Amino acid sequence: xxxxxxxxxxxxxxxxxxxxxxxxxxxxxxxxxxxxxxxxxxxxxxxxxxxxxxxxxxxxxxxxxxxxxxxxxxxxxxxxxxxxxxxx
Amino acid sequence: xxxxxxxxxxxxxxxxxxxxxxxxxxxxxxxxxxxxxxxxxxxxxxxxxxxxxxxxxxxxxxxxxxxxxxxxxxxxxxxxxxxxxxxxxxxxxxxxxxxxxxxxxxxxxxxxxxxxxxxxxxxxxxxxxxxxxxxxxxxxxxxxxxxxxxxxxxxxxxxxxxxxxxxxxxxxxxxxxxxxxxxxxxxxxxxxxxxx
Numbered sequence: 001x002x003x004x005x006x007x008x009x010x011x012x013x014x015x016x017x018x019x020x021x022x023x024x025x026x027x028x029x030x031x032x033x034x035x036x037x038x039x040x041x042x043x044x045x046x047x048x049x050x051x052x053x054x055x056x057x058x059x060x061x062x063x064x065x066x067x068x069x070x071x072x073x074x075x076x077x078x079x080x081x082x083x084x085x086x087x088x
Numbered sequence: 089x090x091x092x093x094x095x096x097x098x099x100x101x102x103x104x105x106x107x108x109x110x111x112x113x114x115x116x117x118x119x120x121x122x123x124x125x126x127x128x129x130x131x132x133x134x135x136x137x138x139x140x141x142x143x144x145x146x147x148x149x150x151x152x153x154x155x156x157x158x159x160x161x162x163x164x165x166x167x168x169x170x171x172x173x174x175x176x177x178x179x180x181x182x183x184x185x186x187x188x189x190x191x192x193x194x195x196x197x198x199x200x201x202x203x204x205x206x207x208x209x210x211x212x213x214x215x216x217x218x219x220x221x222x223x224x225x226x227x228x229x230x231x232x233x234x235x236x237x238x239x240x241x242x243x244x245x246x247x248x249x250x251x252x253x254x255x256x257x258x259x260x261x262x263x264x265x266x267x268x269x270x271x272x273x274x275x276x277x278x279x280x281x282x283x284x
Contacts, residue, residue: 005259006255006256006259009255009258009259009262010255010259013233013240013255013258014240014255017239017240017241041266041283042266044283044284045215045262045265045266045269045283046234046262048211048212048215048282049215049230051212052211052212052213052215052216053216053234053235055209055212056209056212056213056216057124057127057128057235
């Protein structure tokens with residue numbers, strides 16, 4: 001990460017993961033963010049992607065294949081593997 | 089090392105590795121998130137369903153190699169991402185783009201409140217369709233971070249790359265998207281309003 005724009009995004013994301021931006025770096029980050037339209041745009045974009053993710057990829061989508069079919073498929077595969085092991 | 093133990097970890101400690109109850113628990117607890125992960129990477133419901141089956145088959149076969157307490161979810165997601173990558177490689181890029189667009193269109197159509205949120209949804213769908221045009225490295229990081237809400241350290245574990253690279257890919261993805269948006273003829277109107 002060589003430039004201030006990269007660092008700003010990194011601090012923002014790291015802050016989101018850890019719940020805060022380290023005090024000693026926050027001033028630099030806030031000062032840069034206030035005067036940089038590119039970083040403002042990036043963070044706005046990040047926020048819109050985050051908000052849109054739940055709309056575009058709803059959590060409720062579930063596969064048509066039922067759990068039982070899935071389990072049957074897995075069990076059949078494992079039985080096949082076991083048979084192969086027994087044969088060889 | 090920080091020990092993380094979920095239900096599968098506990099079962100692995102108390103049952104034989106090939107005990108069906110472990111597989112059932114794994115499928116029950118992780119089927120939905122793994123399907124969402126596969127769908128978000130593959131953008132095709134049929135491929136995602138097939139991939140989910142392959143992912144669980146591979147996970148079930150490899151359970152003996154999982155080290156209890158080292159984060160089962162990340163371990164399973166690693167298998168999932170690698171399986172999805174295999175699926176992606178099998179598909180032609182042109183066909184993929186076409187299907188991605190169709191899949192996204194169909195998700196937007198399933199919105200529970202189509203009239204009130206139609207314009208907003210369309211904007212989000214357009215933004216995410218730009219994400220789908222990013223290269224695989226940037227796209228995967230954006231999807232894992234923003235669709236699946238994984239931390240940078242989890243993504244690092246899943247993709248087996250260091251955290252600095254994740255930040256860098258996220259920044260490059262945003263920069264790429266910004267360039268695409270600002271070079272779009274509709275920027276002054278549509279995007280400007282949406283992103284403000």
